[in-house]
Amino acid sequence: VKSSNPVLVLGSIAIDTIYTPTEEHAGILGGSASHAAVAASIFAPVRLTGIIGSDFPEKEVEWFRQCGMDLAGLEKAEGRTFSWTGKYQANMNLRETLAVDLGVFGDYRPTLPAAYRSTPIVLLGNIAPALQHHLLDQMERPHFVIADTMDLWIETAREELERLLTRVDMLILNDSEACLLTGESNLVRAGQALRKQGLRYVAVKKGEHGCLLFGQEGLFAAPAFPLETVRDPTGAGDCFAGGLAGSLAARGGPVDFEALRAGVVNGSVVASFNVEEFNLGRLRTLRREEVDSRVAALREIARFAI
Numbered sequence: 001v002k003s004s005n006p007v008l009v010l011g012s013i014a015i016d017t018i019y020t021p022t023e024e025h026a027g028i029l030g031g032s033a034s035h036a037a038v039a040a041s042i043f044a045p046v047r048l049t050g051i052i053g054s055d056f057p058e059k060e061v062e063w064f065r066q067c068g069m070d071l072a073g074l075e076k077a078e079g080r081t082f083s084w085t086g087k088y089q090a091n092m093n094l095r096e097t098l099a100v101d102l103g104v105f106g107d108y109r110p111t112l113p114a115a116y117r118s119t120p121i122v123l124l125g126n127i128a129p130a131l132q133h134h135l136l137d138q139m140e141r142p143h144f145v146i147a148d149t150m151d152l153w154i155e156t157a158r159e160e161l162e163r164l165l166t167r168v169d170m171l172i173l174n175d176s177e178a179c180l181l182t183g184e185s186n187l188v189r190a191g192q193a194l195r196k197q198g199l200r201y202v203a204v205k206k207g208e209h210g211c212l213l214f215g216q217e218g219l220f221a222a223p224a225f226p227l228e229t230v231r232d233p234t235g236a237g238d239c240f241a242g243g244l245a246g247s248l249a250a251r252g253g254p255v256d257f258e259a260l261r262a263g264v265v266n267g268s269v270v271a272s273f274n275v276e277e278f279n280l281g282r283l284r285t286l287r288r289e290e291v292d293s294r295v296a297a298l299r300e301i302a303r304f305a306i
């Protein structure tokens with residue numbers, strides 16, 4: 001794997017409506033792939049795979065292009081773009097899905113352009129495990145595959161999700177999902193249990209409290225950047241995954257524990273920017289230098305010597 005490798009991103013491209021305790025924004029760009037692909041593009045060239053409907057704003061496709069993305073895998077179909085409506089509770093940690101409209105996602109089966117099939121780093125963003133499998137079936141021995149998921153798939157597609165765990169190198173999920181998937185109530189045991197299912201690496205996200213990275217080499221407790229204001233948590237997990245995948249692609253070389261340590265820090269710093277604005281707002285101007293200086297600030301905040 002050479003430096004500046006591309007990263008392939010699969011996931012949802014959505015029109016979101018979001019309610020926080022103080023604000024409401026309707027009809028804005030969202031989706032796991034949108035967040036993850038833009039986050040990854042801060043570090044490396046991105047090959048996007050997903051589907052949009054005939055109502056999807058052309059200016060957002062243009063923005064993806066301006067982010068340097070290869071859009072050969074972006075399908076456009078007659079019908080409505082996938083849409084999602086979510087509402088946050090007072091502390092912004094709990095969220096309820098109010099509505100989902102699958103639209104063109106209903107019969108979506110991604111067909112990978114030939115040029116995508118040998119992409120070394122693959123991010124299977126949060127989407128139905130059947131689609132994640134379907135994309136993986138078309139890949140030619142990728143170097144490193146990361147899968148993201150959510151509670152919905154643990155509850156409705158557990159068997160397919162568990163089978164996916166035997167096909168990927170790394171799984172990303174949040175603390176409550178790790179407990180739900182393993183039946184453990186302790187995160188260290190949950191991470192170890194997932195590794196025993198055949199995963200080389202597991203990242204358990206703990207929201208504002210950082211992330212635990214499990215691997216054969218050991219454990220890394222990554223801190224989160226402490227924020228004064230969280231305006232909209234939507235897409236934080238996708239930005240984490242995209243920033244991580246992009247960071248691995250940009251670094252090149254083998255994906256070892258050192259690369260993953262750097263990757264999860266880059267991912268969580270991109271996520272920290274994302275939650276400061278509504279949905280993808282902050283990512284529209286975020287530059288690599290800003291990410292790097294917040295990483296440096298986090299290193300100082302987390303430094304200790306005895």
Ligand code: AMP
Binds near residue numbers: 012032083084234239
């Ligand atoms: P996150 O906050 O990281 O969970 O990601 C939120 C994004 O995921 C929103 O922009 C939604 O459009 C998208 N999303 C919500 N539910 C689903 C689903 N079932 N499948 C794919 N994407 C979804």
